[in-house]
Amino acid sequence: MKRSQRIAAMTHYFKENPRILVSLPFFVKTYEAAKSSISEDIDIIDDMFRQLGIGRIETVSGYSGGVKYVPDYPLEASQNFIDELIELLKDPTRILPGGYLYMSDLLGHNYYVRRIGKIFGSAFQHIEADYVVTVATKGIPIAYAVAEALNLPVVIIRRDPIVTEGSTISINYVSGSSRKIQSMALAKRHITPGSNVILVDDFMKAGGTIKGMESLMAEFDAHVKGIGVLAEAEDEDEERRVMNYTSLLKIHDVNEKTQDVKVMRGNYFDS
Amino acid sequence: MKRSQRIAAMTHYFKENPRILVSLPFFVKTYEAAKSSISEDIDIIDDMFRQLGIGRIETVSGYSGGVKYVPDYPLEASQNFIDELIELLKDPTRILPGGYLYMSDLLGHNYYVRRIGKIFGSAFQHIEADYVVTVATKGIPIAYAVAEALNLPVVIIRRDPIVTEGSTISINYVSGSSRKIQSMALAKRHITPGSNVILVDDFMKAGGTIKGMESLMAEFDAHVKGIGVLAEAEDEDEERRVMNYTSLLKIHDVNEKTQDVKVMRGNYFDS
Incomplete structure (x- = not known):
């Protein structure tokens, strides 16, 4: 899967699952991509969501960590x-x-x-x-x-x-x-x-x-x-x-x- | 704006506006991109939405035409x-x-x-x-x-x-x-x-x-x-x-x- 395809799929995923913590390995497995690629994808989406004023992707570190979409309305x-x-x-x-x-x-x-x-x-x-x-x-x-x-x-x-x-x-x-x-x-x-x-x-x-x-x-x-x-x-x-x-x-x-x-x-x- | 950024923004747009017809010039203007690039972006999103089973991007041709997201649930x-x-x-x-x-x-x-x-x-x-x-x-x-x-x-x-x-x-x-x-x-x-x-x-x-x-x-x-x-x-x-x-x-x-x-x-x- 190409980056542009992953971005479409992950944007959909985040919007359907607000405030739900998802682990990076889940995305790595689902889209068969390297963890570094997924991290970059998430940075792009986070940046775009902030620009659009619709919230942010928050990172929760640690063993049971991951990322979650936190909606916001400026x-x-x-x-x-x-x-x-x-x-x-x-x-x-x-x-x-x-x-x-x-x-x-x-x-x-x-x-x-x-x-x-x-x-x-x-x-x-x-x-x-x-x-x-x-x-x-x-x-x-x-x-x-x-x-x-x-x-x-x-x-x-x-x-x-x-x-x-x-x-x-x-x-x-x-x-x-x-x-x-x-x-x-x-x-x-x-x-x-x-x-x-x-x-x-x-x-x-x-x-x-x-x-x-x-x-x-x-x-x-x-x-x-x-x-x-x-x-x-x-x-x-x-x-x-x-x-x-x-x-x-x-x-x-x-x-x-x-x-x-x-x-x-x-x-x-x-x- | 890069393709990956446009894809995140447009995926968000389609999901927020189901069944609403939007003209390509609107996207061209909003994202300051060539019409051909926007068309390719839409093809990628359409393809991904179909793979995800969440619907399709339909094209309405003609003077007052454009594209719209038609949700579906297989x-x-x-x-x-x-x-x-x-x-x-x-x-x-x-x-x-x-x-x-x-x-x-x-x-x-x-x-x-x-x-x-x-x-x-x-x-x-x-x-x-x-x-x-x-x-x-x-x-x-x-x-x-x-x-x-x-x-x-x-x-x-x-x-x-x-x-x-x-x-x-x-x-x-x-x-x-x-x-x-x-x-x-x-x-x-x-x-x-x-x-x-x-x-x-x-x-x-x-x-x-x-x-x-x-x-x-x-x-x-x-x-x-x-x-x-x-x-x-x-x-x-x-x-x-x-x-x-x-x-x-x-x-x-x-x-x-x-x-x-x-x-x-x-x-x-x-x-």
Whole structure:
């Protein structure tokens, strides 16, 4: 196999297996090439990935060492992408009754969802977590995209406990927007007690849902190590109940009368 | 830029943009290389992608032509993957009360979900569709994975209509498993009338849910061009209400007494 062929195959391999350690002998055997050639191939790919701003190939030395692809999304590219999203969200036809903003079409596209996942992946890259946890429904695609970047499994909390998951733990919480008591549930076998988790959701107002997720995680003796919400909005009537979180968008005002939508970059881009 | 560098960058580009037509002049400009060099690079990548069994680079000739990456998952690799899944599912600790089988942990891993998406992507590669449609909750990750392979947007039907989507159309249907009347809803602006859609879900027994999705699609004047379910199971009490569908797994029997689980390849692998 020629170098150019190996580079195509190895680029594919790294992109399919983010954050997974692979030994050089594996590549040596797979591509029937000398270790020195493989090392040079990896240097070329590492250099190119850095130039493209998609991450880096990290070398782990020692007996059980090897290389792994660590995805990254540089701050400037993240800002450009979020600004692109903000322009789309400012469209007054997105205003829904009640001052909500229609976003489901955008969250239906892998183009947007995967980039959102990559940004959170960069934001949380130094957290040692065991699961990405979300609550049905709209947070699910975002959670899978974050999990892809971090090579973690996803756990979905349900609002409607169903029979096909075995015994569950459920909690009640007060929804910030409706002030109603709601419940969420998770099957016992979903999370190993004592795990570290990252919570992900699409939207946060007062933070009642995130707070509920935190309570449920406490029931599993799980430690919340990071919280990511795509968009946060202020609640006029209530103080925020969650303090340490990362947001990519801030929805300041959705005015049905003036048809004005004020959206800004979230706190990930502060400072 | 050297050939090996271009190959790394272009392999990344194709994998990020499946089924999107890109003109050769775009690559010529981006990598400051001669058109003949770019053509050779593409031949190398095409050849490697075919060897790896991950698809091909198709050339579209003419003035508005170019090249595009069409992902594929060869039948043999699909069979091996599904057999791997079957081995995992046979584990008797997966048996849940009521004869259900615990699969949520597997569906929480991108490793499994993305491969399931790629197989359906191959199965449906010749269908001209506008959307991949699923119903909350467990079908969602599968739908995004299928949509990724086919470069289509995802539309999520809700069982719990919520306020933040604008006006919705809802239908009632009879659930096969519980014999209860249930409802599903979709915001009007989600689907353009007259669209072609592919329906995706994780599980089908008598087919009541899929039938409900079909009815809802009819309300949008949408044409169902393909139906994909990860696992089908027979319903002892009722005949199947959906005929043309593609399944990857068949769950024949989950016996709580004998702890026996019979799972086989689905109808995609028939003939």
